[in-house]
Amino acid sequence: MRNAVRIMRLDMRSVNTRSSILFIYLITDLVTVALAFSPMQKTAFLVGFGGLIGGSGACLITPFIASGQRGLDAFYALLPVRRRDVVNGHYLFAVTLGGLLLLNTWLIVIVLHWLRPTLFSADLPILIAFALVGPFMLLLMSSVQYPIVMRIGYEKAPYLIFLPIVAAGLVSGYIAGSSTDLLGPRGVFSARGYPLLGLSLAGGAAVFLVSLLVARRLYGQRDL
């Protein structure tokens, strides 16, 4: 586990992801707050939320872009870590990004609620729960992207790797468009929808785990 954490930190350092993600979050947060004072009001949150997922999704793949361009796989191969540790580290990087996304989304919700208490009113707990959708989608994206990139590398399939981000954008758009049904009293973030929510989270976790195992196997067989 210690080696996985070290690799995760290398991923963060590899393309200055730490600064990039903080910059993306800061800009998105400021835009979201500004939009909340525009006629968009409540919808501003969903716009900002989509921006955060898109930005995080882009950061998710940056270590592999760097790897394709600069031979970071060779760099990792020279370290005293097993290949499975490298894969674990990349997935831990995705989990860390998901955590940062969740924290930042909660920060936006809380700041908007503090600035404009009437904006969300009774929907605040729902939005707090809805923030989980961000890391959920991010981890699903990584579950699709990472095994591909572990096997063939970013440079051989750049467009294939960005497909999950496009899919995430479409899903985000659908959710935003159907927010009343999804977020309202009859939606998944209601007592009636909790089993569905739980099932989705469990399914997502299973997909992530299977993806991790597949990626370990694929990366273990790959010629670097």
Next chain:
Amino acid sequence: MMVTGEEENLIVVDGLAKQYKEFTLHGIHFHLPAGYIMGMIGPNGAGKTTTIKALLDMIRPDAGTISLLGAATAADRIALRDSLGVQLDTTLYPDYWRVKQVAKSLRSFFPQWDDAYFDQLCTDMEIPLKTKYKSMSRGTQVKLQLAAALAHHPRLLILDEPTAGLDPLARDELLTRLQDFIADGQHSVLLSTHLTGDLERIADFLLYIRGGRQQFFGHVDDLLGQYVLIKGGLADLTPALRAALIGLRTHSEGLSGLLAVDQTVGLPDTLLQESITLEELMIYFGRGPHA
């Protein structure tokens, strides 16, 4: 230096083979005892880097065995990475890293990492501390990799084209450093290079690969002692000599080519026999089939 059977081999490769779509490495075998420098030479695409990648478990060989620092399995070899310093013939670090980031990133992975030594190496090699990796010259990038490879006090160095991009002075300093590295008889260096002059100066052993096939492994003097450079007039070029000469070159004034020493018996006196250099060996072998 003489090698005895009692000496510890830091590298033992036996029957290493790897097949790609357009290239095959065939049955490479060699060993490197502690206290020696081994050079790996061959034209571009000969299989030198493939051999190094196999040693580093970056590729999975189709056949053969590798023992590195006594470790015979990939897992054991990876566990011993702290005793191995590597420089590769590729850009290795992220673009915007500076010397500080390299040290910060590697320090946590290598228990024997020595910050003071790394700083000293960077100073000695005149590596600019504030320059981003991508802005460094190729030679400086190589120097930074070398400093990082040495900074955790490895027992074995594996270097792929370490002198590429270095100016003559830096190259000279590197070769001296490598000689110092093995001076205690416990350390070894495997280096791949096109600059045969460097190898003639420091290498004890030589592995010569061409077209994925091992042509020679042994002591440098043994290899150079196996062949002579033949020069003479075209009138001396008999069919038998034509068949025996390696890399035969004919021109208006005569001929030249390599000949195995044991085939020089009975040659006419009109043919000159000269000792060869590694560079001549590579050139002539590159021209024609190995007899």
